[in-house]
Structures are given as structure tokens and as C-alpha cells.
Amino acid sequence: MNVLRRNSIYLAVMAGFFFSPSLLAKDLTMDHLPIIKKDTITGFSNGGWALDRYTELERLDSKACITVADLKGPGLITHFHTTRHYKPEVSTRGIVLLIYFDNETEPAVQCPLGDFFGDGCNGKSMDFSTPLIECAPGSYNVYIPMPFKTSAKVMLRNDTDIRLDNYSYVEWEPLDAWNPDMGYFHATYQRKAFQLSDKSHETFFHVNGAGHLLGRQFSVATDEPMFEHFNFVMEGNNEVDIDGRERQLDYLGSEDSFTFSWGFQRRFAGYRAGMPFLKTDEPLYLLSMYRFHDHMPIRFKKELNWSINWKYEYKGSEQWRKDLDQRVKDGGGWVDYATVYYWYQDNPAGYHHQPLAPVPERIKDLLKSSRSPAPDNTQEK
Numbered sequence: 001m002n003v004l005r006r007n008s009i010y011l012a013v014m015a016g017f018f019f020s021p022s023l024l025a026k027d028l029t030m031d032h033l034p035i036i037k038k039d040t041i042t043g044f045s046n047g048g049w050a051l052d053r054y055t056e057l058e059r060l061d062s063k064a065c066i067t068v069a070d071l072k073g074p075g076l077i078t079h080f081h082t083t084r085h086y087k088p089e090v091s092t093r094g095i096v097l098l099i100y101f102d103n104e105t106e107p108a109v110q111c112p113l114g115d116f117f118g119d120g121c122n123g124k125s126m127d128f129s130t131p132l133i134e135c136a137p138g139s140y141n142v143y144i145p146m147p148f149k150t151s152a153k154v155m156l157r158n159d160t161d162i163r164l165d166n167y168s169y170v171e172w173e174p175l176d177a178w179n180p181d182m183g184y185f186h187a188t189y190q191r192k193a194f195q196l197s198d199k200s201h202e203t204f205f206h207v208n209g210a211g212h213l214l215g216r217q218f219s220v221a222t223d224e225p226m227f228e229h230f231n232f233v234m235e236g237n238n239e240v241d242i243d244g245r246e247r248q249l250d251y252l253g254s255e256d257s258f259t260f261s262w263g264f265q266r267r268f269a270g271y272r273a274g275m276p277f278l279k280t281d282e283p284l285y286l287l288s289m290y291r292f293h294d295h296m297p298i299r300f301k302k303e304l305n306w307s308i309n310w311k312y313e314y315k316g317s318e319q320w321r322k323d324l325d326q327r328v329k330d331g332g333g334w335v336d337y338a339t340v341y342y343w344y345q346d347n348p349a350g351y352h353h354q355p356l357a358p359v360p361e362r363i364k365d366l367l368k369s370s371r372s373p374a375p376d377n378t379q380e381k
Contacts, residue, residue: 040174041173042173043071044169044172045068045070045071045154046168046169047066047067047068047069047166047169048060048066048068048083049166060095060156060164060166061164062162063158066155066157067153068154068156068169069152070151071151071152071172072151073152073174074150074174074177074178075148075174076145076147076148076174077146077170077171077172078145078146078171078173079141079170080154080168080170081140081169081170082140083138083140083167084138084140085165086164086165087162089123089363090160091160091162092112092113092115093112093114093122093359093363094112094158094160095157095160096159096356097109097110097111098154099153100151100152100155101146101149101151101348101349102152102184102349103151104349105349106349106351106353108184108186108187108345108351109185110187111187112189112362113156114140115217115340116133116142116187117133117134118135118217118274118276118290119288120217120276120277120288120289120338121219121221121277121279121365122219122365124286125288129269130292131294132215132292144214145185147185148184149178154168154170159356159358159359160359183211183344184344184345184346185214185342186342186343186344186351187343188205188351189339189340189354189356190338190354191362192204192336192337193334193335193336193366193367194335195332195334195335196232196310196328196335197310197324198310198311198325199311200310201307201308202307202308203305204306204307204339204341205304205305205339207300207304207345207350208302209302209347210301210345211299211343211350212297212344213293213297213298213299213343214342215291215341216291216342217289218287218337218338218339219286219287220233220287220336220337221284221335221338222284222285222334222336223284223366223370225282225370226323226333228280230263230280230285230287232310232324233254235253236253236308236310237250237252237310238254238308239251239306239309240304240306242298242300242304242305243300243301243303249298257291258273258291260273272291273291273292274291275287275289284366286365292342297344306341332370334367334369
């Protein structure tokens, strides 16, 4: 098999729309590493550090938006590295990662920096490493393949009032030719707070187009006493509707959809799933978890909708349900979800992202409190 053919197949399996068990077994192993590509140039781009020999680089000043890499295609981003920053309680969500493909004006990726890398609950996660994202000591890394046909631009935007020291770089390779089977990587961040009851059915992600879902990251916060240890919160069925087929995937509860069982027991960092932060003591309960589906991406031709349905839970506990209804009427029952979804799509700008809240709102541990006064755990680690 020639180098171009092998390279195209490997990328198409990771980022494209066809699936072959034989190709998966052969090309998602490390057997491509010994292949010598004499005519392939290793690409590299620095950003953020305007000191030492790099005085021409842009600094991540307050309200600045800097370009880490501006690349011409066809090519493939293989690694993006960036530092963690001063005052993490502000900078983790105050810095935004933006990635644009093929000269589009709508970014394919728009996420607060920490959430994109799984540093959930506004920077409280333990260090962990997966083949795709990594929270390393002092830095973040992503190894998700990001192919582009004509151009790619990786940017960091500092929405805070603080000048932040940053060093970032992008590693990439040019491709001999564009493979139309390859998709464009996307990621989006959303945050929502709502009063959770036995009548709740909430949509967390919806996308139109063709592609496949690669993974997701959730940060969940609540100070509702009835939700201690994320009681009831974790029970909602995760329902995935695909191309008009309702509940094509139907996970029993959120913990099982993230590959855990019997609740959220302790911190854990795994190859494809993890729970890098968990706080279950009063007054504020916090949870961060991730899962990747690279072993079998969730594929869609027209649309995908991910929702959580609590309407069928605790049917045998009528008094508990009545008590929760009363808590909601009294102003309680609030839960706060900050989510990141990762996917590939056939369109380089296939998604319209929700506007991000102003930084003072964005960095709150909890958007809505069920207690009065609300707990302050902004320094909790």
C-alpha cells in the first residue's frame, strides 16, 4: 500500500464517514509509525510567547485574540499544546479556543479553554491523559486529528481583564491531496441551568448535517439537598435520536452513558472515559466527566439530537417525587450543566455556536442556587 493511500485510509477512518473492521484493525494500530515519508514536511507554528527569541509573536493581552497557527492546506493538525494560566478561577473559562477551517467565518470549534480539554468545573480536574485530550501539569494538549482542505486557523481569545502569559504551538503535516471522505472536526460549549423535576426532558445537543459524534464532556453542579451525591440527577435516560429514529441509543442513566455504574463513586481517569473531578460534600456538589466514542463513533446522515429524560425515574417513590415537586415550587431543584460535544462533520462550518456569557457569569461555579444564601466555593479544588 503506498504512503498516500495508507495516510488517506487512516485519516478517513478517524475523521471520515465509512467504517471497515479490517481497516480499523490495521490502521488504528501503531503499524503506520515505521512508514518513512521522505517527502513529507513536519509543520510547526508558535504562538503567545512574545519574549526571548519570539518577540514577533502576539501576546495574550486582555481582550486580545491571537493567532497560534494560520495554515494552508490540504493538511492535518496532529497536536495543539497550550499553557494553563495565572488566576485559573478566571482564565480557565475566560480564555476561548477558536478553530476555523477553509476560510469560513463561523468557527468549527468554540469552547472555553479548560472545558475543551476536560478541565471541568472551571479548572478543578485532576491531571489526566487520554489518547485524544490531556490535562498535563501546567498545560493542555489535544491529539484529535483535524484535517483541512484549504486552510486552518487556530486562535486564542482572552475575554478577561488580565494580561496572561501564554505559550502555544501547533504541530501539523501537509497532505498530498484532500480525501473527500474526511470530515472536519467540531467542538461546542453550552451551559444551562434548570429546575430538575420528574417532568424534565432536556435537550443538550442538536446538530444538522452528516458526520459522527466523537465524544462529550460534562460539568454538573447543584446545591439542592435532595440531589446529594447527584441522587436523581444521574438517573435520567440519555436518549440519542438519529436521522428521525427516536432513541436509536437509549442509555439507562447518565453514569452508564459515561461507562460508570451505581452512581458517581470516586475520581477516575481512563483511556476513553473518566471522572477527573468529584465533590459530594455540602453545600455544593460538583462533577466533571468525559467519554470518547473513537472505538465506534455515533454516525448520522441528516441530524443527531442528544437529550436526557427524567420522566420515568423514581416511579415507585411517589412521596419523594411529591417532595421534589414542592422543592421546585419553592424555588429549589436547580442543576447546572456545562457541556462540550466533539464531532466530525462534512461541512467546515457546520454548526452555529451559542454566544458565551460574559466572564463574570461564565466563571461561576453555580449559575442558580437552590439555597439562600448561595454557597461560595470558587476556590474549591
